[in-house]
Amino acid sequence: MGVSKLEIYPQYVNDIAQIAKVFSHPARVAIMQYISTQESCICNDIVEEIGLSQSTISQHLKVINNAGLLKGTFEGKSVCYCIDIERFEMFQKIVDTFFNRTKQNCC
Amino acid sequence: MGVSKLEIYPQYVNDIAQIAKVFSHPARVAIMQYISTQESCICNDIVEEIGLSQSTISQHLKVINNAGLLKGTFEGKSVCYCIDIERFEMFQKIVDTFFNRTKQNCC
DNA sequence: ATTTAATATCGTAATATTACGATATTAAAT
DNA sequence: ATTTAATATCGTAATATTACGATATTAAAT
Numbered sequence: 001m002g003v004s005k006l007e008i009y010p011q012y013v014n015d016i017a018q019i020a021k022v023f024s025h026p027a028r029v030a031i032m033q034y035i036s037t038q039e040s041c042i043c044n045d046i047v048e049e050i051g052l053s054q055s056t057i058s059q060h061l062k063v064i065n066n067a068g069l070l071k072g073t074f075e076g077k078s079v080c081y082c083i084d085i086e087r088f089e090m091f092q093k094i095v096d097t098f099f100n101r102t103k104q105n106c107c
Numbered sequence: 108m109g110v111s112k113l114e115i116y117p118q119y120v121n122d123i124a125q126i127a128k129v130f131s132h133p134a135r136v137a138i139m140q141y142i143s144t145q146e147s148c149i150c151n152d153i154v155e156e157i158g159l160s161q162s163t164i165s166q167h168l169k170v171i172n173n174a175g176l177l178k179g180t181f182e183g184k185s186v187c188y189c190i191d192i193e194r195f196e197m198f199q200k201i202v203d204t205f206f207n208r209t210k211q212n213c214c
Numbered sequence: 215a216t217t218t219a220a221t222a223t224c225g226t227a228a229t230a231t232t233a234c235g236a237t238a239t240t241a242a243a244t
Numbered sequence: 245a246t247t248t249a250a251t252a253t254c255g256t257a258a259t260a261t262t263a264c265g266a267t268a269t270t271a272a273a274t
Contacts, residue, residue: 003233003259003260004133004134004231004232004233004259004260005158005232005233006133009133009134009136013136013137013140016130016133016136017130017131017133017135017136020128020131020136021127023127023205024127024131025124025262026116026120026123026124027111027116029120029127029205030120032209033120033205033208036209036210037212042220042221043221043222044219044220050115051112051115052112052263052264053263053264054221055221055223055264056262056263056264058223059261059262061221062223078219078220078221079220083209088206088209089206089210091206092203092207095202096199098130098136099196099198099199099202100199101140101143102139102140102195103192103195103199104143105143110229110230110262111229111230111262112263132231134232149250150250150251151249151250151251159232159233159234160235161234161250161251161252162233162234162235162236162251162253162254163234164251165251165252166231166232166252166253167232168251169252185249185250185251186250186251215274216273216274217272217274218272218273219270219272219273220269220270221269222267222269223266223268223269224268225265225267226265227262227264228262229260229261230259230261230262231258231259231260231261232258232260233256233257233258233259234257235255236253236255237252237253237255238253238254239250239251239252240252241248241249241250242247242249242250243248243249244246244247
C-alpha cells in the first residue's frame with residue numbers, strides 16, 4: 001500500500017522513527033551541521049553551501065522546522081535560522097535512551 | 108527527480124543519513140526493540156508481535172540486516188536473529204558524535 | 215509607489231518506500 | 245521421498261519523497 005501503519009506502534013516507537021526521519025536525508029544532516037557552524041544563518045548561504053536548488057533547500061528546512069528544531073528570526077529581508085538547542089538535546093536524549101535500552105536488553 | 112544526490116555530501120554526512128534511515132520506520136524500531144528483549148529471535152514471533160504481514164516483516168529485517176545490525180544463525184527450520192552489538196554501538200557512537208558536534212558549534 | 219533580494223509555495227516529474235498476497239526456498243520431521 | 249513449518253523473494257498497487265523551475269510573498273531599499 002505504501003502507507004506506514006502508525007497506529008499499531010506505541011507512541012515512543014513512532015517518536016523515534018519520526019526523529020530519525022529528519023536525519024535520514026543527507027541534505028538535512030548537512031543543513032543542520034552548517035547552521036550550527038554559523039553565528040546566525042541565512043538561507044541563501046545554505047543554498048550555495050549545499051548545492052541544491054533554493055526551493056529544494058527551502059523544502060528541507062521546512063521538514064527540519066516542522067520537527068521543531070529551528071528557531072527563526074527575521075533580520076531584514078532574510079530569515080536567520082538557529083537550531084533550537086533544547087529541542088535538539090531532547091532528541092539526542094530520546095535517541096540515546098533507545099540505543100541504551102536496546103543494548104542493555106540484548107542477547 | 109526523486110533521487111537524492113548523494114555525491115554532493117561528505118561521506119560522514121551520508122553515513123549519518125543512512126543510519127537514520129534504518130530507524131526512520133517504526134516497524135524497524137519496534138523490531139530492533141523486540142529482538143533485543145529475546146534470548147534469540149525467530150521471525151515468526153516478530154510477525155505476531157508487530158502485526159504486519161510475514162513478507163513485510165521479512166523486508167524490514169532485510170533493511171536492518173543490510174545495515175549490518177543483525178547476526179543470524181540457523182537453528183533448525185528457523186533463523187535466530189540477534190543484534191550485532193558491536194555494530195549497534197558503532198552506530199550509537201556516530202550518532203552521538205553528530206549530536207555533540209552540532210550542539211557544540213551552535214549559536 | 216517601485217524595485218530588489220530573500221525565502222516560501224505550487225505544480226509536476228522521477229524515483230523510493232511500504233505493504234501484501236502468492237509463490238519459492240530451505241531444512242527438519244515423518 | 246514427502247510433508248511441514250519458517251523464511252525469503254517476486255510482482256504489484258498505493259503512497260511518500262526528492263528535486264526543480266516558475267511563481268508568489270515579504271520586507272527593506274530606493
